[in-house]
Amino acid sequence: MRDSAELTVSDALLEWYDRHAREMPWRTGPADRAAGIRPDPYRVWLSEVMLQQTTVAAVRDYFLRVTTRWPTVQALAAAPDEQIMGEWAGLGYYARARNLLKCARAVTQDHDGRFPDNFEALLELPGIGPYTAAAISAIAFDQPETVMDGNVERVMARFYDIHDPLPGSKPVLKEKASALTPTSRPGDYAQAVMDLGATICTPKSPACGICPLREPCQSRVAGTQADLPRKTPKKPKPTRYGHVYVARMADGAMVLERRPDKGLLGGMLGWPGSEWNDDPTERAPFPATWKILPGEVRHTFTHFHLILRIWSTDAVHRDVPKHLTVVDKHSFRPSDLPTVMRKVFDLWRGQ
Structure with missing residues (x-):
């Protein structure tokens, strides 16, 4: 059971998200969620695959073109390979496009066109790893899974003032993030942490003065937020x-x-x-x-x-x-x- 301080953190972040959530073509915003509109698992999955190693700005137009041309997972599954690869051109990491087709066809053929609603079953689909399975489980089905991307890692490293460098510190950061994940509105909460990292707790010059977590943030108190997260130096590229x-x-x-x-x-x-x-x-x-x-x-x-x-x-x-x-x-x-x-x-x- 989470203590009262952790409950306060998740509640504060959700309150902030309700007012400041980013608008994205694949997202069901907090107002729509409150009105009972459920996210489309197909659009959640598609956006998460596209966003791997790619920015929101770069993905937006691709997402709109693909969902206009193939509005359902069944339509995508029926598309010729070369059409999908053509639409994907320019996004990079082309194994994602090949796995996209494999996954769409598996969902259509083996799951009657419906994405599984739990982490373990999602992991069995082609091209879906732990991050994507957690994101779909949380955002599309409101399961209390912990979604860890670079934004979330940065928020956790700063909130807990963790100086161990990435990627070695990933397990500790996930443990901290899991402790904060609420059972109520976990999908909105997952998106709230990512939005916080993308808009306020940014890599450079974090806007601590307007952060909803500024008071309990340990690195802000210590004055070390600009130095975190630390990263193990990368080897030069050949x-x-x-x-x-x-x-x-x-x-x-x-x-x-x-x-x-x-x-x-x-x-x-x-x-x-x-x-x-x-x-x-x-x-x-x-x-x-x-x-x-x-x-x-x-x-x-x-x-x-x-x-x-x-x-x-x-x-x-x-x-x-x-x-x-x-x-x-x-x-x-x-x-x-x-x-x-x-x-x-x-x-x-x-x-």
Whole structure:
């Protein structure tokens, strides 16, 4: 049982949330919740998958496009893979898109189109880990699960003045957050903590003067809030190199290849190219008069930087290898390419 101080914290945060909750297209706000409107588990799940490693600002338009085109999990499950991957282009972390389809189809086929309403059952679905299962359980079904993202970790580290660095301190921070999670309105509470971290208890220059938890916050009392949370220094990212080959057919069609389902940009269409390593082999995908373009494309992934040199050829006839994909000029949309491949196209077009 939580003590009175912990009850005061959750009540204060919910009171603040009722007045200051952020408006988001996937969120059922506190006023609607009070009026009996329930969150749509499909929209909660979709938003949580999109928001992994991605900002709210970046996700908003993608979410609106996807839910307009596929308003239910059954509609999403029935969509062709290439349409989903095309809509996802630019969001990054493309394994999420592949798991999105797997999960939508599992929910449709195995659960009659309804998301399970508890943490354990949600964990069994493709692409749903502990964080996403907790978020869906709490936000969509009001289960008292503890939702831990970077915002929540920062709030807990400061509220309890915890100086042990992340990621090693994650278990302690979750234990603290669990102790504060109420059994009443846990979904609203989970979103309240995240909103607090995103709008007031921000990484730099936290607005402690207007924080609803300013009085009991231990780091504010100690004057250490700006230094928290501490983080273990990251190792420098290595740089890899590669070659890509942009070929345009005589009729304006473009020559692409679909990357393997596993690995970076899995399942996405992109330009044929070399391996990405310290010393990539320059080997064109088929015989043609190739010329190297001036300049290079730079892109940063989670674990490494990438520098690509671009080769180009025009007026190719339709005798390209069968493993490549020829996309008609009227069907080719640069926006369907992942970001790094769109950068290649932009440089090629500029030349």
